[in-house]
Amino acid sequence: MGSPSEPSGLPVEPYKVKVVERIRLPSREEREAALVRAGYNLFNLTSDEVYIDLLTDSGTSAMSDRQWAGLMVGDETYAGSRNYARFESVVRELTGFPEVIPAHQGRAAENLLFSLLVHPGTFVPNNMHFDTTRTHVMRNGGAAVNLAVAEAYRPSDLSPFKGNVDLAKLSALLEREGREKVPLVVVTLTNNTGGGQPVSLANLTAVAALCREHRVPLYLDMCRWAENAYFVREREEGQSHRSIREIGRSLFDLADGATMSAKKDGLVNIGGFVATRDPKLAERLREQLIVFEGFPTYGGLARRDLEAVAIGLVEATDLDYLAHRVGQVRYLAAQLEAGGVPFLKPPGGHGIYLDVRAFLPHLGKSDLPGQALAVELYREGAVRSVEVGSIMFGDGEGASDGALELVRLAIPRRVYTVSHLDYVARTVLAVHARRASVRGFEMTYVPERLRHFTARFRPR
Numbered sequence: 001m002g003s004p005s006e007p008s009g010l011p012v013e014p015y016k017v018k019v020v021e022r023i024r025l026p027s028r029e030e031r032e033a034a035l036v037r038a039g040y041n042l043f044n045l046t047s048d049e050v051y052i053d054l055l056t057d058s059g060t061s062a063m064s065d066r067q068w069a070g071l072m073v074g075d076e077t078y079a080g081s082r083n084y085a086r087f088e089s090v091v092r093e094l095t096g097f098p099e100v101i102p103a104h105q106g107r108a109a110e111n112l113l114f115s116l117l118v119h120p121g122t123f124v125p126n127n128m129h130f131d132t133t134r135t136h137v138m139r140n141g142g143a144a145v146n147l148a149v150a151e152a153y154r155p156s157d158l159s160p161f162k163g164n165v166d167l168a169k170l171s172a173l174l175e176r177e178g179r180e181k182v183p184l185v186v187v188t189l190t191n192n193t194g195g196g197q198p199v200s201l202a203n204l205t206a207v208a209a210l211c212r213e214h215r216v217p218l219y220l221d222m223c224r225w226a227e228n229a230y231f232v233r234e235r236e237e238g239q240s241h242r243s244i245r246e247i248g249r250s251l252f253d254l255a256d257g258a259t260m261s262a263k264k265d266g267l268v269n270i271g272g273f274v275a276t277r278d279p280k281l282a283e284r285l286r287e288q289l290i291v292f293e294g295f296p297t298y299g300g301l302a303r304r305d306l307e308a309v310a311i312g313l314v315e316a317t318d319l320d321y322l323a324h325r326v327g328q329v330r331y332l333a334a335q336l337e338a339g340g341v342p343f344l345k346p347p348g349g350h351g352i353y354l355d356v357r358a359f360l361p362h363l364g365k366s367d368l369p370g371q372a373l374a375v376e377l378y379r380e381g382a383v384r385s386v387e388v389g390s391i392m393f394g395d396g397e398g399a400s401d402g403a404l405e406l407v408r409l410a411i412p413r414r415v416y417t418v419s420h421l422d423y424v425a426r427t428v429l430a431v432h433a434r435r436a437s438v439r440g441f442e443m444t445y446v447p448e449r450l451r452h453f454t455a456r457f458r459p460r
């Protein structure tokens with residue numbers, strides 16, 4: 001069993017297409033007009049203005065026929081829906097966490113957990129905070145601290161586990177602040193902000209030991225846990241014979257709980273949860289849930305959505321699926337590498353992260369080079385990407401610590417074909433060929449928080 005590979009090494013798609021969605025390449029004039037209308041912020045583009053949408057891998061997956069069928073058995077009961085029961089049992093079985101609290105997406109789960117645990121004057125370490133986790137920590141008066149290993153900040157370093165936590169730094173923080181000031185430690189699987197890079201089982205084991213020693217709970221931001229487990233299987237000694245589910249269990253067994261955006265490795269368009277081993281905390285989480293999201297057996301979702309999550313979580317652990325998914329990222333990486341395009345290496349689980357400083361060395365930080373590159377990719381081929389750098393994190397405590405300036409090409413799950421990826425590669429190569437002429441940008445509207453979503457720009 002398994003999928004054969006093409007000569008390029010890319011595994012042949014382990015699925016066939018049942019429904020199609022028309023897409024269309026807007027003309028050059030339409031693209032220029034769209035950029036002006038959008039204030040050069042690609043979040044302001046409409047989907048009709050975009051040809052290949054690599055803005056995010058979140059909530060953009062193609063669902064399977066089984067998931068669509070699952071929607072039809074939605075039991076829309078307010079309390080005690082059988083879809084919730086199925087969802088709860090799948091999450092329990094995969095993670096081993098007994099308490100499962102549904103939420104409509106990852107940040108809702110973060111809000112529930114962090115508003116209970118994080119208080120003014122506390123510190124929340126993470127390998128690297130995603131923008132929403134960082135914002136939830138800060139909203140509750142905490143400081144979001146990034147403790148990724150040094151190689152995470154070196155785009156061409158080929159280390160296999162660049163998502164790892166710097167253990168010396170974590171130990172020093174726990175020694176200095178103690179459990180009174182560190183309400184929880186978070187580890188993000190995979191490290192999205194740092195290039196979709198995995199965390200090793202060995203590193204997480206050591207993090208868990210430090211947490212136990214200091215009696216601080218360890219929570220996983222498990223959005224892309226199946227992709228992380230795939231890398232562990234491939235790269236960590238003694239793991240290659242184990243299934244994704246077994247490796248996942250080894251990761252979860254080390255933690256006290258997790259927050260999940262099922263919009264990633266749940267293969268759905270909406271959904272998430274918090275899970276924990278702590279029944280008292282679960283009680284308080286459910287109280288919060290009822291106020292902000294809904295009753296504990298639906299948590300802000302239609303019950304049919306919980307059915308789709310239950311199915312998607314399991315589908316995401318299929319080795320053929322994961323080999324193809326990570327294979328797509330590598331396929332794109334190989335074409336960019338052959339053309340001399342600088343990107344963060346090794347390629348991660350869910351996308352390519354262009355290394356903006358090396359791509360546009362003539363632009364300084366104040367020229368907003370990531371924005372300039374993202375705009376240029378859109379102008380060239382109506383490919384939408386996202387800046388992950390000083391605009392996303394530029395308001396002081398950057399989650400990239402100002403050390404990484406990236407443009408992410410996130411690949412939606414089960415959505416694009418090889419020829420779409422070839423087209424993306426051609427677009428990036430065309431911009432790379434004329435990179436010296438790319439001009440900088442400045443902001444004309446600067447929101448206070450999560451500014452990349454709503455900022456506006458103009459060319460310099």
Ligand code: F0G
Nearest residue numbers: 056058105106107130132192223261263
């Ligand atoms: N944690 C990580 C690591 C994420 O990547 C995201 C979302 C979240 C939490 C929040 O989840 O969107 O369901 O509320 N990342 C998306 C992205 C938005 O484009 O990377 P959410």
